[in-house]
Amino acid sequence: MDNNWPLWEIFVRSKNGLEHRHFGSLHAADEDMALENARDVYTRRNEGVSIWVVKSSDITASNPENNGELFEPAQDKVYRHPTFYKLPDEIKHM
Amino acid sequence: MKSEHLYNYILGIADNSLILGQRLGELCGHGPSLETDIAGTNISLDLIGQTRSYYQYAAKISGENKTEDDIAFLRLERGYKNVLLVEQPNTHFGYVMGRQYLFDVFHLLLLQELQFSKDQTLAAIAKKGIKEVSYHKRFSGDWIKRLGDGTPESTAKMQEAIDDLWPYTQELFDMTDADTAMAQEGIGVDVSKLKESYYKQVKTLLTQATLEVPQSTYFSRGGKNGVHSEHMGYLLADLQYMQRTYPNMEW
Numbered sequence: 639m640d641n642n643w644p645l646w647e648i649f650v651r652s653k654n655g656l657e658h659r660h661f662g663s664l665h666a667a668d669e670d671m672a673l674e675n676a677r678d679v680y681t682r683r684n685e686g687v688s689i690w691v692v693k694s695s696d697i698t699a700s701n702p703e704n705n706g707e708l709f710e711p712a713q714d715k716v717y718r719h720p721t722f723y724k725l726p727d728e729i730k731h732m
Numbered sequence: 733m734k735s736e737h738l739y740n741y742i743l744g745i746a747d748n749s750l751i752l753g754q755r756l757g758e759l760c761g762h763g764p765s766l767e768t769d770i771a772g773t774n775i776s777l778d779l780i781g782q783t784r785s786y787y788q789y790a791a792k793i794s795g796e797n798k799t800e801d802d803i804a805f806l807r808l809e810r811g812y813k814n815v816l817l818v819e820q821p822n823t824h825f826g827y828v829m830g831r832q833y834l835f836d837v838f839h840l841l842l843l844q845e846l847q848f849s850k851d852q853t854l855a856a857i858a859k860k861g862i863k864e865v866s867y868h869k870r871f872s873g874d875w876i877k878r879l880g881d882g883t884p885e886s887t888a889k890m891q892e893a894i895d896d897l898w899p900y901t902q903e904l905f906d907m908t909d910a911d912t913a914m915a916q917e918g919i920g921v922d923v924s925k926l927k928e929s930y931y932k933q934v935k936t937l938l939t940q941a942t943l944e945v946p947q948s949t950y951f952s953r954g955g956k957n958g959v960h961s962e963h964m965g966y967l968l969a970d971l972q973y974m975q976r977t978y979p980n981m982e983w
């Protein structure tokens with residue numbers, strides 16, 4: 639049965655004002671069932687106020703083989719982090 | 733006891749949730765998929781949670797130093813007042829959803845009336861249950877539509893389940909002595925008045941699911957008076973085992 643159902647990625651907003659966060663994935667026959675299943679699997683302990691479901695096959699992901707060219711060039715460029723500014727003492731919570 | 737009728741009235745409502753909750757609980761870990769397994773167990777826990785509120789209240793008015801566990805686990809078969817519908821076995825998933833929906837429609841209609849009970853405790857329990865039961869009904873109704881309007885095999889199985897469970901629906905609207913007494917006092921619900929709305933809703937859904945509305949004119953009854961089907965003894969053996977083997981045990 640599971641083999642026939644497509645996979646869905648589940649995003650849950652835990653509180654109003656926060657962003658939807660990826661919670662996991664599950665199987666369902668269509669988007670309505672995916673929402674109901676997500677409600678039962680991920681929000682039964684009061685974790686959410688809103689759910690998004692997205693068909694996993696609709697997500698375009700980066701290829702791990704390309705990680706070298708995509709991400710490694712950023713590793714030695716510490717100056718891209720805003721850590722070189724001198725903050726005045728009066729500014730506390732930065 | 734303050735009121736024999738009130739006590740019996742509470743059990744009449746609570747036993748339906750207990751026995752259906754137990755039936756669904758049997759499927760925990762055996763659902764057709766992880767997702768439906770959790771959904772079924774959630775519904776089971778909702779029902780057993782409601783049952784606890786009712787039994788705690790019943791224990792309080794029994795005046796016999798009883799606890800909710802005594803009422804849930806230590807009665808004899810004849811003492812359980814649930815309708816025959818909820819004790820029917822989990823023959824296959826079509827039966828599980830069919831039984832659920834045929835009960836959910838009634839359950840929601842009942843709670844929507846019971847929330848206006850003159851009895852504050854019953855009104856509060858009913859009010860809390862309405863959201864839960866609305867979801868149960870949506871879940872089971874969706875599955876009946878899916879299976880009814882699915883493949884030839886799923887249509888046949890869903891129709892088989894509805895045909896077999898149909899004869900247990902009329903008992904839902906029978907009035908026991910406790911029902912009549914409590915309805916007169918404005919505490920209980922006159923369930924006979926829910927019948928029309930019930931069959932209208934069920935027939936609409938069956939039509940949407942491309943299923944046939946059973947034409948059967950034979951109806952089974954008895955559970956409300958403690959006369960159960962043969963399945964009940966086995967169910968109670970499971971349900972009562974722990975308390976009977978280890979009296980007064982607690983989790």
